[in-house]
């Protein structure tokens with residue numbers, strides 16, 4: 001089912017939940033809503049579900065405008081962060097509930113609940129009550145309940161946030177492959193960029209109630225359209241620095257108080273035309289420790305991440321994050337030299353924070 | 360030792376204001392103390408064993424009063440303290456929060472109005488034509504007028520107490536409804552329920568404990584309440600038409616019509632009430648398993 005949101009807003013009195021959201025979601029697509037807490041993800045989802053009535057704008061499912069439809073007439077399945085299982089019903093009762101409301105005959109209820117439980121790997125738990133299940137099992141029940149009525153659209157509101165890291169990893173893969181197999185359009189709310197990047201076909205990045213970008217994970221990572229996205233997507237986050245450009249011996253240079261870097265030719269023309277300060281961004285993986293590098297600095301903090309060491313390096317008055325091989329056994333206080341892969345540099349207008357697409 | 364220390368203040372209060380009075384009443388119920396034989400010398404009071412209880416059993420009106428009490432408690436409880444309270448809570452939970460709050464606040468008025476004032480209002484309402492407000496409305500609409508006080512005293516006794524009783528259940532139920540997680544309520548709608556179906560399948564089952572609590576607490580408190588009836592009908596009209604047990608205890612012991620206050624005999628009525636109350640409390644605790652209600656929650660194992 002295609003989903004189209006047009007100029008969708010929700011205000012709670014003076015508080016803006018979501019503002020002028022436009023979004024086109026293709027049939028069978030897995031879309032993640034990514035953004036920090038309070039940016040309006042849940043509000044958007046609840047409008048899609050029919051719990052909240054939009055203040056302005058329209059919601060279209062397929063070729064039907066559903067603004068006026070009650071939740072039960074929208075044929076959606078929803079999974080909540082808190083699982084939201086009915087504590088007084090058994091697992092069977094929970095999964096069968098949507099079917100019971102649809103007046104599906106008993107035998108078919110039985111068959112479909114068992115099938116859904118089988119898919120979710122919880123067939124042996126049907127007699128239990130939610131209180132007797134682990135968090136992971138509860139989330140599987142919730143997923144089974146959302147799937148059993150064969151919805152046109154699946155909505156997820158941070159479904160994995162309450163699970164431990166390991167389980168999160170498994171569930172991520174399971175939800176993704178299940179969605180692909182069933183071909184149901186899915187909208188998945190998360191504040192965890194790794195979830196969004198690994199699961200989604202496209203990611204809608206939101207901030208302060210507004211859509212910041214809607215693009216594939218690759219696009220967002222490689223060509224972040226705003227400074228907010230550049231900083232939000234990617235872990236560890238991109239390094240930012242206020243710089244100016246200068247001409248030296250016919251070559252363009254990037255300058256700040258603490259460092260000078262040569263600029264590759266593809267940026268030169270645009271940089272020459274730029275006037276005043278620009279925000280320079282570079283990802284940690286594009287900076288490397290290099291004994292012959294042009295910039296010198298001092299290791300400030302070492303944070304071992306296992307596969308890599310995350311180094312916080314001071315250059316003059318600036319801090320840079322970068323990843324280093326643990327075999328180097330970096331220690332705080334080490335003098336190091338750095339080289340920057342400037343072909344991977346990003347530039348942003350410091351006022352509008354929009355990317356300057358100079359390449 | 361510390362545990363007893365903590366319990367001591369409450370224990371002392373219970374001792375002073377429940378056990379001690381019960382013991383005194385129990386003792387009085389075994390005597391013939393009455394204004395007729397009361398002199399300045401308390402030693403003249405006679406210990407007469409269970410004779411008061413014998414009299415009570417043979418009292419031709421005791422049976423009527425007993426069934427009056429059951430009728431009064433059950434109807435007020437069923438119609439108002441539970442059902443109406445539940446309806447008010449559910450209604451106000453489904454409308455605008457502010458409007459709901461104001462509406463609920465209105466329902467608290469009967470409870471916080473001084474009972475004499477509250478009853479005066481009702482007596483004004485139900486008074487005979489041409490004075491009574493209801494009868495004035497009847498007249499204006501061209502309907503027949505009624506002498507409500509003598510024709511339908513029970514209706515008004517139950518209304519008067521029910522209107523007070525609603526607020527207790529209303530507060531308990533409303534807070535219980537508000538504490539149901541929002542996600543759960545939303546999940547039910549998404550799963551395909553209407554608002555009514557959600558009330559039936561989700562809200563009401565989750566109100567089980569508050570419901571049992573209100574039934575228990577309110578039936579015990581209705582059993583012992585009498586001041587509204589005292590002020591409204593004083594147990595009348597006629598002989599014991601709306602007299603309830605607690606009111607009889609009061610009448611016999613403290614305010615006899617014939618000027619003969621029988622402290623001993625009245626105490627016997629009070630003792631019976633205490634026994635019924637204790638028995639009911641124990642039964643409720645067993646049937647509704649209150650120990651489970653107050654048990655520690657099982658730790659959530661993720």
Ligand SMILES: Nc1ncnc2c1ncn2[C@@H]1O[C@H](COP(=O)(O)OP(=O)(O)O)[C@@H](O)[C@H]1O
Pocket residue numbers: 012015016017018035036037038039040041042043044
């Ligand atoms: N029912 C509500 N009443 C008032 N304000 C709300 C309500 N729901 C959400 N908001 C506000 O709208 C904004 C977006 O909230 P929400 O959609 O829950 O954010 P997210 O799910 O992205 O963390 C927040 O500022 C929040 O305080």
Ligand SMILES: [Mg+2]
Pocket residue numbers: 038041042043
């Ligand atoms: Mg949220």
